[in-house]
Amino acid sequence: MITDVLSWGLAALSLWSAWRVFRTDSMMRAAYLLLASFAAVGALLVLLSAEFLGLVLVLMMAGEMTIMVVFMVMFMMNPAGLNPMTMVHQHRAAVAAGIVSFAGLALVGVAGDFPDRPAADEVTTTSALGFELLGDSMLIFQSAGVTLLATMIGAVALTSRGGRFGDAHAGSDAPALAPEATASPAPATDAVEEGAHAAHEHDRHGAEGEAG
């Protein structure tokens, strides 16, 4: 009973916050609303007795969404949304596509004939997953790991300055302040660090700071 109410609430929360993601002007709110949507889904997973997956989803998305905020602030001209703005294109087509895909999938969900075989309550899902990961699905697990490694290398190669066999090799000299002042180009920085050291725009400077 309590579980039911909770699940309906979580489902509603995940949908509502997902919708608000594209309806807010503030980039920070957009990213953290998405995180709220993920957290609600994560809680739903926990209720569906996939505790490990649910918690890992939250664990992953917390970091990911924060990095997303940092990127938003880095690249957007108006990250706090203090200026009203609309940054959409092909709006009607997008709405139509969204509705169509929802309708199609929902139809499958409602009309589809899925066998009714609920998981037994005493199943220890986490250890079962562990044996699966390092047993039958070892190859998939390893491939995922290799894919992630390749992604890391690729991301570093893409984000480092220059590229295509030039520039980015320049070692670990401290980068100069102005790019033209560098005798040797700056070292590679990966996406994560760049996000962390990101310069920010904040279109309304903190006049309220204690700086006086």
Place this chain on the structure above:
Amino acid sequence: MTVWAPAVAAVGVGAALVTGTWAVATLDTAVAGVVAGRGLHLRRAALAPLRRAALLAGRHPVTTERPDAPAWVVAGPLLLALAGAALSALPLAEGLAVADVPDGLVLYGAAMALVMVAVFLHGWAPNSVFPLIGAYRFVAQALSYQIALFLVLLGAALPAGSLGLGAIVEAQSELWNVIRQPLGLPLFLVAGTALSFWGPLALPDGEDLAGGTAAESSGRELLVWRTARAAVLVATAAVAAACFLGGWLGPVLPGPVWMVAKTLALLVILVVPAHVVPRVRIERFVSFGWTILLPLSLVDVFAAGVVALRTST
């Protein structure tokens, strides 16, 4: 009983949070007094946190120009709730936990990953420069310690063959993890100090930023934020006590006493550096995190794996 269980649990966690943060503040004041050359006045130190709290509780918060009000309201309570969630998975004695879930360690991990969100919200919300810089610093800091923190905890879970904190404690009945994995506890304490942004690693709330993410906080809001920071430190110490010092295990005295004593001892270790070790530069910490902390925690987890394999076969 089942109806009342959540209420009892909430009261338990709340009591742990309140006494824990009070203990942290008392220790902090006492150590500060000794370092300042004013001597050790335990009674005064024990009263000081209550006095400061009473002072802050009576102030009406002032706001800034166009803050992100919802974020500001959420940040402090969120951090406190996360510390509470972490504490709820901790067993005080055998079977005596609010929620000794089988994935307790993952629950702790998820809660501690969300700390980054709470701190970022707190720095972003006031629409002011220094808090925002503090928020950015914490993102850089969090990315540097986080992987190491989780790896070290995984190492502690290996001998138990379980992610439940109760099982992890029980697996230490013969040998505490602090001896079995000598790297584990020191690495966890460093990462935990960074996670609680305390003392030398209080970079997001640093003095050079005039208080960092808390620079624009006042009154009750500030009180909640300071309490929440101390609560995270308590959660760190308690998890370290459970994962590395054998939790409730110990001779003669009852289990909960051992758990509390070990947590307090670790709190002393965490609090003293705040008054003896100067602030670390963020750049230095980030490179330390990626080049020393992370490789060492990998070594730790591999060594723990080898030991676990040898003992199980």
Place this chain on the structure above:
Amino acid sequence: MNLEALLVTAAGLFGIGVYGALSQQSFVMIMMGVELMINAAILAGVALWAESAAGAPEGQMLVIVAMTVMAVEMAVGFALVVAVFRVRKADITEKLRRLRG
């Protein structure tokens, strides 16, 4: 909550994700739409696993793969955003008329 309701929720998340990915101009917002779609996939996967596949561990495996996809998408996406920004100073799709570097 029964299986149908969970699947409809997932469909709703997917629909919103499609809308976001198609309508937004900013690169990062587009990525948010894609993330939402993967979120929907994860929810549907776990729902089917729990209600219809009797908790077979392969179902969880599928979700782990979906999470990997999400991580890869994020990393590559951000790397591309940085690379494009470095060359073109562009942060929205409208500024990229050509795809050639």
Place this chain on the structure above:
Amino acid sequence: MGLNSLRIRLAGAAPAPVFVVCGLGGRERVVDLYAEPGLQVYSTPRHAGVLLVVGRLTRGLVAPALQAHDQMASPRLVVRWTAADGDDPGDHGDVFPNAVVAHGSAAEVAAAVAAAHRELLAGDRPPSAALLADIEPAPWQGVGPYGTGGTGMTGGVPFGRPMAARAADRDDLELDQLKLRLGPLLPSLPSGLVLDVALQGDVVQSAAVGDNPYRLYAGDPVPAAPAPGLFERACHQPVRIAELERARARHHLRWAAGLARLVGLEALGVRLTTLSARLAASEESAQAERLLTRIGRSRWVAGTFAGGDLDDAGLAGLGPVARAAGSEEDARTHDPAYRALGFEPVLGEGGDTPGRVRQRLAEAVQALRLATAAGDATTTVSGVVEGPRGRLGRGAPPPSAALVDLVAGVVEGLEWGDAVAAIASLDLDVEEAARHPQMAMP
């Protein structure tokens, strides 16, 4: 009611939370405040409940002080620590009409502040009301299709302030630059320093020193010249070397206390300040010597500070700053009395922030040793004296004037924490710079 009165009693026993406004002639007194057990000095007015104005509130400080006042959480209170001998006509302290006026030693003022604060909490004293009008500082001016006031989405000044502009950065990404004015009340900068910085993330891209808030405007009454300090007196009359060197050590100790606070070691700062007051006693002197040696020798200095390089060109007369960078000049080498003591200047700890920190710590230790060794020897008068900040002499510009000019160059390219430490390592006194007739400030 019972609970509330308990809360008030508890709160009244807490140290009074203070934010300090350092006015003209207040610098040394402010340092003492940090060591008062009855006060807790905070680095932001938002944490404080008492605004403590020390010395003369000059015209340039009025606006920032009012702003800081209104940023304090209510109930709040203003205390002015003025000179004992009556009115200073140049003091704009009367902008705070209900201020409590206190004078005397730091301990006396701390007691007055604590008493007034207790009265405030008990409701016996009316809280200070907001002094500035609560209006939108930069009202909305948006027009046009996007409401931004200009063409496109980035143009215009929607809030009366320009949107952040992109500028080249070291990652070659051209992200936005944040231009700010910091100071004069920011406690992590020397009191009174106004810094206009362009920040990218927390890297200082460029900096310029702003208007000196201590400078006098036409018509401002000239403050009574402060009693000449020991170093000024030493320019034209012999003084005891022991006394002079103890004063030097005392100065460096108090500087180190500020630095300790900056790196989060507030308690150590209190210890150093307390020691500085008791250097005449041999026991405390030895204690200070041990403490300073330990700090200087430890790896902390190298780990806590970085950057802030200065080459030794253009540092003439800047004492420790110049000697850290490798210059050998020290007015004491020309004094036969010092030569008789075997004096040799401490040299070349390094021209960057950690080097300057080590240099000052080493010079403080050296000063303490000289003071012990000197006995009754007195200095030889030559018109020039080596002060703690650099060379002092009749008619010569004070070292701080030149030090202020170094600030912009030294912080460029540093991360904010390093920039603050680099400025602190220069040990400049903005007020001293303002006293210089040519006003070396831009």
